[in-house]
Structure formats: C-alpha cells, structure tokens
Amino acid sequence: MSPVTLNARISPTGGMDMLSRQEVGRLRDASHGGLHQLMRRCALAVLSSGSTSDDPRALLERYPDFDIQVHQQDRGVKLELLNAPGEAFVEGEIIRGVSELLFAVVRDIAYVASDIQSGRFNLEESNGITNAVFEILRNARILRPHLDPNLVVCWGGHSIKRDEYEYTKKVGYQLGLRGLDICTGCGPGAMKGPMKGATIGHAKQRRRTNRYIGITEPGIIAAESPNPIVNHLVIMPDIEKRLEAFVRVAHAIVVFPGGVGTAEEILYLLGILLHPENAAIPLPMILTGPKDSAAYFEQIDAFLKLALGEAAAAKYRIIIDDPGEVATVVNSGIEKVRRNRIAEKDAFFFNWSLKIDDALQQPFKPTHANMSSLKLDRDQETHVLAAELRRAFSGIVAGNVKEEGIQAIEQHGPFEIHGEPAIMAALDRLLAAFVQQQRMKLPGGSNYQPCYRVVA
Numbered sequence: 001m002s003p004v005t006l007n008a009r010i011s012p013t014g015g016m017d018m019l020s021r022q023e024v025g026r027l028r029d030a031s032h033g034g035l036h037q038l039m040r041r042c043a044l045a046v047l048s049s050g051s052t053s054d055d056p057r058a059l060l061e062r063y064p065d066f067d068i069q070v071h072q073q074d075r076g077v078k079l080e081l082l083n084a085p086g087e088a089f090v091e092g093e094i095i096r097g098v099s100e101l102l103f104a105v106v107r108d109i110a111y112v113a114s115d116i117q118s119g120r121f122n123l124e125e126s127n128g129i130t131n132a133v134f135e136i137l138r139n140a141r142i143l144r145p146h147l148d149p150n151l152v153v154c155w156g157g158h159s160i161k162r163d164e165y166e167y168t169k170k171v172g173y174q175l176g177l178r179g180l181d182i183c184t185g186c187g188p189g190a191m192k193g194p195m196k197g198a199t200i201g202h203a204k205q206r207r208r209t210n211r212y213i214g215i216t217e218p219g220i221i222a223a224e225s226p227n228p229i230v231n232h233l234v235i236m237p238d239i240e241k242r243l244e245a246f247v248r249v250a251h252a253i254v255v256f257p258g259g260v261g262t263a264e265e266i267l268y269l270l271g272i273l274l275h276p277e278n279a280a281i282p283l284p285m286i287l288t289g290p291k292d293s294a295a296y297f298e299q300i301d302a303f304l305k306l307a308l309g310e311a312a313a314a315k316y317r318i319i320i321d322d323p324g325e326v327a328t329v330v331n332s333g334i335e336k337v338r339r340n341r342i343a344e345k346d347a348f349f350f351n352w353s354l355k356i357d358d359a360l361q362q363p364f365k366p367t368h369a370n371m372s373s374l375k376l377d378r379d380q381e382t383h384v385l386a387a388e389l390r391r392a393f394s395g396i397v398a399g400n401v402k403e404e405g406i407q408a409i410e411q412h413g414p415f416e417i418h419g420e421p422a423i424m425a426a427l428d429r430l431l432a433a434f435v436q437q438q439r440m441k442l443p444g445g446s447n448y449q450p451c452y453r454v455v456a
Contacts, residue, residue, distance in 0.1 A: 003062060004086030009071075010079050010094055012103045019070065019077055023110040027070045038218055039109050042235060043068045045225040046101045047081075047088040057403060059222055070106060079106065101226055101233045104140065108235040111139050116237065129361045133236070133244050134350055140234040142213060142249065143349040149251035149338045151211070152330055153183045155265045156190025156256030157439060158224045164257050167290040167323070168193025171254065174327035176201020176210075180334075183249060185242075186214020186233060187224025190256040195229040213249075217242045223401040238363045239394060243268045248351050251337045252284040252330045255316075257293045259439035260400065260431070263300065264393035266316075268360060270308065271386035273315045277355040282340050284333025285316040288326050296437065303430045307389060307423050308382045359387040366395035366405050368412050371452075376419025376427075392417055392427075399451025400440065406451075414453045421456040428454040 019027075030036040044059050044066050060066075065083040079102060081094075088098045116136060122128035137143050152175055156168065172182060172194030182198045184191035195212045202210045214230035217239055226233055236242040246253075247269060255266060269285060272278055287297050297318050304312050319326050338348070346353045364370065374388050395415055398405025409415070417427070431454070434440050440448045 005063065005066070005083040006081070006086055006089050006092065008081045008084060008089070008094055010081070010099050010102070012077060013096060013099050019072065019106075019110055020114070021072060023114055024070050024072045024077075026113055027106065027110060035109055035113055039070075039106065040066070040068055042105045042109065042218060042221050043081075043102055044085070045221045046098060046105055046233075047085045049088070049098065049101075049225050049228050057222075057406075059225075068102075077103075077106075079103070095228075097228055097231065101230065104233040105235060108136065108140060112136065112235075112237045115139075126356065126358060126361060129241070130244065130248070130352075130356070133241050133248060136236060136241070137234060137245055137249065137350070140232070142232055142234055144211075145347070145349055147348065149334050149341065149348050150180050151183055151213070151249055151251050152180050152194075152334075153246050153250040153253045154190065154194040154256065155185070155246075155253065155258065156262055157258030158185075158187045158189040158191060158261075159259075159439075160189045160257055161292070163290050164293055165189060165193050167288075167293075167321075168256050169197035170323040171256075171288065171326050172197025173201045174323045175254075175330065176207075177205060178327055178331050179205060179207060180327075180330070181211040181213070183211075183213040183215065183246065185220075185224060186216050186226045186230050188227055190258060190262075191224070192227035192229065193256075194254070195227065199229065215242055215245050219398070219402045219404070222403075240361055240363050244356060244361065247272060247283075247354065247356075249349070250283065250351075251334045251348075253286070254326060254330065255285070255287045257289045257296050257439075259434050260393050260396045263430075264390055264397060266300065266304070267386050267390035267393060270304070270312050270315055271360050271383050271390055272354060272356055274308065274312060274383035274386055275355050275357065276383075280340075281351075281353055282333065282336045283351075283354075284330055284337070286319055286326055286329060287316055288319045288323075289321075291321045294320050296433075296439075299430055299433050303426050306426045307378070308386055311382060312386070357383065357387060359384065360390065364391045364394055366398040366402075366415070367408065368415055371395045371415040372418055374417065374419070376417070376423055378420060378423070396431075396452050409451045414451055416453050416455050418455045424454050424456040 026035045048059055067082040069080040071078045116132050121132040168190050176198030182195050212229050213232045214226050215234050217236045236245055374392055399409045435448050
C-alpha cells in the first residue's frame with residue numbers, strides 16, 4: 001500500500017528567514033557538488049518523525065517521489081514540498097514543530113556550506129575546528145549567554161527495551177523538576193525519553209521557556225529521525241563536530257543503555273576527560289538504567305577498566321534504578337561546573353577550556369584500511385587509546401546504520417579490527433553481548449550480520 005503524501009508551500013516560523021541567491025542556488029543544485037540531495041535526505045527524515053526504521057535508505061525507498069525546493073521571494077524564503085509524508089500534516093496543514101525543524105535543516109546546510117566549508121576556518125587545526133563548532137551553534141541560536149548552567153546532555157540507544165525507555169522518562173522527569181534543560185541526539189529511544197519526562201517536570205514547575213535541543217549530523221539523521229519534542233535542532237557537518245558540540249555545551253552528561261553508538265560517545269568523552277590538561281575541569285558523567293540494564297553497564301565498566309584502567313573508571317559514576325539520585329548527583333555536579341567556570345572565567349554557554357585532541361576532532365573515514373590500521377594497545381597514553389577505540393566503535397556504527405558504511409560492507413565484507421589480544425578479547429565479548437541483548441541493528445527483525453571481525 002502506497003503511503004499518503006501531500007504537497008505544500010510553507011514559510012518560516014522562526015529561526016531563519018533569509019538566504020542569499022548563491023545559497024538558494026546551491027540548495028537547488030542536484031549535481032554531485034550541489035546541496036539538494038543532502039537537503040532532501042535530511043528534510044525527509046524530519047517529515048518522517050516517529051519512523052521506527054533505522055535503515056538510512058528505507059525512507060527514500062518509501063518516498064521515492066519526495067522533493068523539496070527552496071524559493072527566494074521578495075518577502076523571504078518559502079519551501080515547496082512535493083509528495084511529502086502525510087503524517088507531517090494535520091487537516092492539510094503542516095505541524096508547526098515539523099515546519100520549524102525543516103527550516104533548521106535548510107539553515108544549517110546552507111550555513112555550513114557557505115561559511116564553514118568555504119575556507120573561512122582552518123579545519124586542519126584544533127582552534128579552527130572549535131571555532132567552527134561554536135559558529136554553527138551560535139548561528140542556530142543554541143547558545144544562551146545569560147543563563148546559569150543547566151543543560152544536561154543525554155546519550156543512549158535509539159532502539160532500546162521498553163523498560164529502559166520508561167526509565168529514561170523517569171530520569172528526565174526528575175531533571176525537569178529541577179529546572180534542567182535537555183540536549184540529546186534528537187532521535188527516538190533514549191534520545192526522546194528524557195525530553196518527554198522533562199516536559200512533565202517543567203509543566204509541574206510552570207516553567208515555560210524550556211530547551212529540548214537535538215544535535216545530529218547528515219550521516220545519521222535518516223536512521224534517527226528527530227523526535228517531535230525537539231524545539232531546537234542543529235545539524236553538524238560530521239560526527240566529530242557533533243560530539244564536540246555535545247561536550248562544549250554540556251554542564252553534565254547522563255548515559256543511558258544503548259549499543260555501539262553509545263559506547264562511542266562514552267569513549268569520546270573519556271578521551272577528553274583523561275587528557276592531562278583537562279584534569280581539573282569538572283564535567284559530571286553518570287551511567288544509569290533500570291535494574292535489568294545492570295549487566296549492560298557492568299560489561300561496559302569491565303571493558304573500560306581493562307582497556308583504560310581505574311583512572312577512566314574514576315571519571316564516571318554508575319547509578320542503577322534510581323532516577324531521583326541521578327538528578328540529585330547531576331544537580332550538585334552542575335554547581336561544581338558553575339563555580340569552576342566562574343573561577344576560570346570561562347563561558348557558561350560554551351566550554352572553551354576543554355582540550356580536545358586532534359584524533360577526536362578530525363573526521364574519521366570508516367574505510368577497511370583505516371579500520372584495520374587502528375592502534376588498539378595499551379602501549380600509549382590512555383586518552384590516546386580512548387580516542388582510537390572511539391574510532392573503532394565509530395566504524396561499526398557506520399557499518400550498521402550509515403549509508404556509506406553499509407555500502408562499504410556490501411562491497412568488501414566486514415571491517416577487520418586488529419589490536420592487543422587482551423583488548424581484542426574484551427572487545428569481542430562486549431560486542432557479542434550487544435548482539436545477544438539485541439543492541440545492534442537488526443534490520444527487518446532478522447539475525448544481526450556483523451559488519452566487523454575482531455582479530456587479535
């Protein structure tokens with residue numbers, strides 16, 4: 001049965017109302033160097049909010065005739081939607097929140113192409129990358145200079161068990177009661193639950209100006225379509241800038257159960273917190289889930305202790321089945337962040353002080369050659385090993401859900417991951433546990449076919 005589709009012309013409802021003729025031209029350009037296909041893919045993900053598929057090609061196959069065009073008019077910009085998913089409309093009118101996120105897509109794609117990738121910033125060195133991340137967030141109006149620290153970044157899987165999802169809502173509720181805003185990867189599952197819970201907490205406290213920030217990137221947005229609670233969406237150009245954006249704006253980070261993507265995020269953050277130059281910078285990191293998820297965090301904890309040692313374990317705290325305790329620890333941790341920022345004269349809205357190594361900032365291309373050449377042994381500094389392990393998990397994420405990674409696996413077979421035998425054995429056990437617990441992508445409900453092979 002063919003899906004219901006509609007055509008529409010919509011005007012901006014906030015966040016963006018002007019584009020140059022050059023920007024409009026690039027957004028309409030469907031050639032290899034143009035931006036139209038990227039915009040079309042991201043726009044379709046926004047219009048399909050609530051989709052349960054994590055196959056980045058499934059949406060385009062379901063809506064092959066969908067198209068979006070940007071029109072420059074005397075009074076601003078209009079978007080023309082052709083054969084758009086019907087669930088984005090009510091009584092023929094596009095849902096306001098969906099419309100706002102659509103214009104966020106156009107805004108960020110145009111801005112990154114015209115201002116970030118045009119040579120204005122030196123994206124080969126650390127300061128240039130951090131400044132680019134800052135400018136994208138500022139242009140998206142994510143940064144609020146007159147607010148006390150209150151932004152909690154929540155990480156976790158987009159396809160989690162029902163009890164885990166309900167638990168994320170309970171934690172979000174407790175965070176909302178304490179007046180804390182939520183930032184996630186913007187998708188379903190553990191990215192939606194904390195926002196949904198926080199809306200109730202905020203409503204009970206009669207708090208009306210709430211931020212539910214979603215940070216994504218083009219390679220993953222189709223697999224994790226934005227959830228409808230997101231009221232501030234920003235699309236970063238790649239996963240590394242997405243992860244840096246999370247860490248720079250966060251005042252605390254809560255990690256819920258997930259899979260390889262969540263493990264990647266944990267290792268990224270540990271790669272920063274373990275750097276000697278960041279030793280005195282507080283950033284609370286809580287790993288939490290319901291009782292049935294205790295084994296998941298035990299496995300993560302065991303792997304991190306084996307690979308990175310007790311110094312890594314000291315950077316996070318595991319709290320099982322206690323949403324109130326999570327929120328209390330987060331709240332007290334944010335107060336420490338506040339005092340540190342004041343003492344160091346650092347901004348509340350963007351953590352400039354954090355040192356982020358080149359290995360965590362430069363985009364990692366998950367090719368077979370790059371995956372097999374990763375240096376995964378303990379004969380190096382722990383923060384460097386954490387960064388290399390992060391790349392390994394990033395490659396597996398790409399092989400599972402990103403179109404370029406899926407194509408590479410289809411053409412050349414699984415990625416090979418080499419390293420120190422003890423770390424490889426622990427990694428193999430961890431990944432096998434993810435598969436057994438159905439924390440890996442299982443397309444169409446079939447058995448998971450690994451996109452990787454661990455080689456000691």
